[in-house]
Amino acid sequence: MDTNGKALTSAGRLLAGIDSPEQLKTLSLEELYRLAAEIRRVLIDTVAQNGGHLAPNLGVVELTLALHFVFQAPHDRIVWDVGHQCYTHKLITGRRDRFHTIRQYGGISGFPKREESRFDPFGAGHASTSISAALGMATAKALKGCANRVVAVIGDGSMTGGMAFEALNHAGDLGRNLIVVLNDNEMSISPNVGAFSSFLSRKLSSRTLVSLKKEVEGTLNAIPGLGPNLLQILRRSEDSIRVFFTPSMLFRALKFHYIGPINGHRLERLIETFETARSLTGPVLVHVGTQKGRGYEPAERDPSVFHGVGCFDVKTGKVRKDSGPPPSYTSVFGRSLVELAEKDPRIVAVTAAMRQGTGLDLFAERFPQRFFDVGIAEQHAVTFAAGLAAEGYRPVVAVYSTFLQRAYDQIVHDVCLQNLPVIFAIDRGGIVGEDGPTHHGVFDLSYLRHIPNMTVMAPRDENELRRMLKTAVEHGGPAAVRYPRGTGLGVDLATPVEALPVGKGEILREGDHVLLAAVGVAVHEAMKAAQTLEEDGIQAAVVNARFIKPLDRDLLLHWAKHCRGRVITVEENAVQGGFGSAVLEMFADAGWFPRSMVRLGIPDRFVPHGAQAVLRRELEIDAEAVRSAALRLCRGEHGIS
């Protein structure tokens, strides 16, 4: 048990005996508290080694134990929203011995996953899906006449996603047995924004309070038999109004039973409350207050830093910088946008609860009036930006590729159809690594390329990112710049930043035998491959396409023909409908076909979690894979890929 690496040596004796949640039920309250302490130790030690979501997991240790104490998983279903808070759940549902492999290639996932365990009835990674999924499951149970329970655990941040509201609305209407646990830590990733969150925490504005007071007074006044006595009391007491106006009102309005708020670190209270919830008929909302980072002082002090964190030193809480001198694409984006915005007052920035993650923190500090964090609400973010653009602004929506999927319709319907100059700064395009299949950004080139009026770019290094950003701002129509997770190449950042001609690529390396046409980080792999191919006597031409849409037809055609019709496209995107597909379409439309062509990219399957380099190797989209493909083509062995 204790042979699985350093992290697990910290697992205590109680945890070592828990192979299934059934065994929790024999523990005393005192033992449960001890178990919680043991689990916290494992969480801290493991995340310190592997990186991961620490603060959210530390916040729900007692919550998770209480859930498993009261409910009968896997017979009862526990659905975790987002799912990055499922570590305790994994530790006590038969995955303790593999826990040290979390987020590593071939190891267990950092998110719930149906394939991994029958205790994970529904996977996640994106926010706000749990109530919908749980309601579907609860409905299925009801149709089958099963008595088992379905529980969704959702954070206050996820509640701002519109999908959660859609599901609450439907759940209230259906009236099925469904338990929603609102894990309220007054945080999403960074502190919450939005009126809803101040509502939950009862931090109502005094304006709201005053108007509510008036309304309650008016109402009471109209009830016969209530004297001016009552009104006087009410007038004196703002608190009385405040108390009237609890979150319960909202959830009851949506026809939920409401219980709470309760302290999410008191096991006895949690157990008692979940038992009550289990006994009720119809939808129930249990409002639980938790502390993000609970039990680890550095995480309590700075929960945002320890939300998703790399390796760190347990003793000091100091995060080990995994990025050396070359800055990350994210930080280059953040700094470049500030520079552009200094000169262009039309530039405003929008994020959906990812101020730090997208590098917009700098912008937010410098231009607080021009910065908008809309909460976890990508759909609204995009159409809000379209509204700004309609009034002459140049909004930059900074968002991770995978989360922009949420706003596909808004990109089509609100931005591109109206040809509005909204700029999409798409971070985490391509393989993201340890967060795995829910987080890889490998579809964006495909889902953006077919939308009319859209311009799609991907920089080959951080310098080109700056130029593309400027190009997008000057372009005057919808434009997307898509860049990867991680550090840049460390190239010099040229000043002044010059815009690129739209639809023009560049030839990086001339050659006669095979054309390597690439976009984004794949350009670097293509260049490396071209160098090694020299040893094989193969002269590869390398084109950096820069624009996935519009394509540089002339440049690509010229070099494809020059290279005797041998073409390899390289991209970190699905090969279906992506950059290579666009090149192929362009050839066909030009009435010309290559002799042989290989499209390297993400194959038609979901990519697991693991280190970026490991995955790139496994997927055959690195320099070595480009080289092999080139050798096959040039030696006439095509037909394999």
Added chain:
Amino acid sequence: MDTNGKALTSAGRLLAGIDSPEQLKTLSLEELYRLAAEIRRVLIDTVAQNGGHLAPNLGVVELTLALHFVFQAPHDRIVWDVGHQCYTHKLITGRRDRFHTIRQYGGISGFPKREESRFDPFGAGHASTSISAALGMATAKALKGCANRVVAVIGDGSMTGGMAFEALNHAGDLGRNLIVVLNDNEMSISPNVGAFSSFLSRKLSSRTLVSLKKEVEGTLNAIPGLGPNLLQILRRSEDSIRVFFTPSMLFRALKFHYIGPINGHRLERLIETFETARSLTGPVLVHVGTQKGRGYEPAERDPSVFHGVGCFDVKTGKVRKDSGPPPSYTSVFGRSLVELAEKDPRIVAVTAAMRQGTGLDLFAERFPQRFFDVGIAEQHAVTFAAGLAAEGYRPVVAVYSTFLQRAYDQIVHDVCLQNLPVIFAIDRGGIVGEDGPTHHGVFDLSYLRHIPNMTVMAPRDENELRRMLKTAVEHGGPAAVRYPRGTGLGVDLATPVEALPVGKGEILREGDHVLLAAVGVAVHEAMKAAQTLEEDGIQAAVVNARFIKPLDRDLLLHWAKHCRGRVITVEENAVQGGFGSAVLEMFADAGWFPRSMVRLGIPDRFVPHGAQAVLRRELEIDAEAVRSAALRLCRGEHGIS
């Protein structure tokens, strides 16, 4: 003025004098009411002739007049949600003389459109976008220091879309001047579902009332100085609780000023209220009650029928059936699903507020327990279905192609990543006609094809639709069946319905000169073209691919080679990333290239509104276009397309 066709002859004298909303402001109240009557006459006569959205427009005549009376458009911005209720707005903003062309090719749009008028500051077509867009505009105004107002007009149905909630949450937080007019007719397209709508209309369940009562009692009890007297009164009066609990609570919770509900057909009340709203600082919600179909008895009686309606007889209210004997794809789907569900208890059906539009009304009647209308909430619909599928059901999500765009992320993240057997019955795939660019379903093959685990089909006729539906149900993974708006070909419906082998197409017509590979309705056009090509001495082979994913590689390759490498693909989908693109990718992956290839489909621009046949001709995706392309290829004139 009265020369523009029959409809406008009914325009009265007052309307004839309104060329801009500025002129409204000189009218007396009595004149405004007369104008409303004149407008209703034009609405009824025009929609009777052209088809369109009648009931929603009849409901907002006074609301629209009052808005334009109080606000200064286009200086002030009026943003219509969905936009199908903008007819009165169009009539009084300089488009009266073109109003008889509404929804016709080359005529004015049935929706707000930026290109059409400076009075349309933001276009629409899909639901729930208006608050986001208006908030963006209001924010822009504030940044610029402009004093003009932004008004969003949104229906109660659209409010159930999560995006509206996301926007309200952000608006309350920002505190900008923004006026949201909630047009509450207790209807979306058909009567509303969801807890929220009963909340708006105060139809609270008695369970909710009882629990609220308890809570209020408890709260009052805890306030020192309130005697048992008050509690007794409260106990006696359910109404007092009900009154406490108005929609105002929710909107105030979200930090909006709340005014209402007010009668939406009393002009004096509307004008006075909008003037108040205009004078307030911060976000304001005006709750207006209107009657859908107001002023036209058949529409008042049956607002669902007159929501979006074809031509009808004004006197009798009888809708002219534009469909002859061949049934529509929608109705074939509806009937076939019921037949399948009779034998397969795993089948359940999900719609997002389109029970009738998707043909599920039959299913809902036959299997009320297995039918789910989730409201205008496509994201939730898809993940709710995924939850059902995770528990062993075979949910069929029936949805229009254009609206499924809203759930792209849920299809990727909740359905396909988990390989859950959710079936997408995608109606209105391809050109929809008069509803125009916001409603054409021309991207689905492209946005679905690149998602791993997804199977994508399109039937060539109504018989094949039945078979594909059965195939999808038996398949056991995510599967989409995509079919067009309109009537089928009138073919015999074979019984028993037999499933198709997954990934197998069919050769419909052998030929040696050119391969016409098509999917969906385009197969019929390809067949017609093949017949006429005989006159030119060209023998065209026609393959019905049936599956866009997985493609029938062997069949397509065989016939492409057999036809001397001349290939034409035909589809009613974007040529970027669609079926033709898939065929091209498959060829390249097989290491084979055609001699010449033309992909017919929707070009890289948004398609305007107009009759389906007119648009198909204009887009060159009909039989004639297929024939021309074949002649070009066979006569070696390729290079044009």
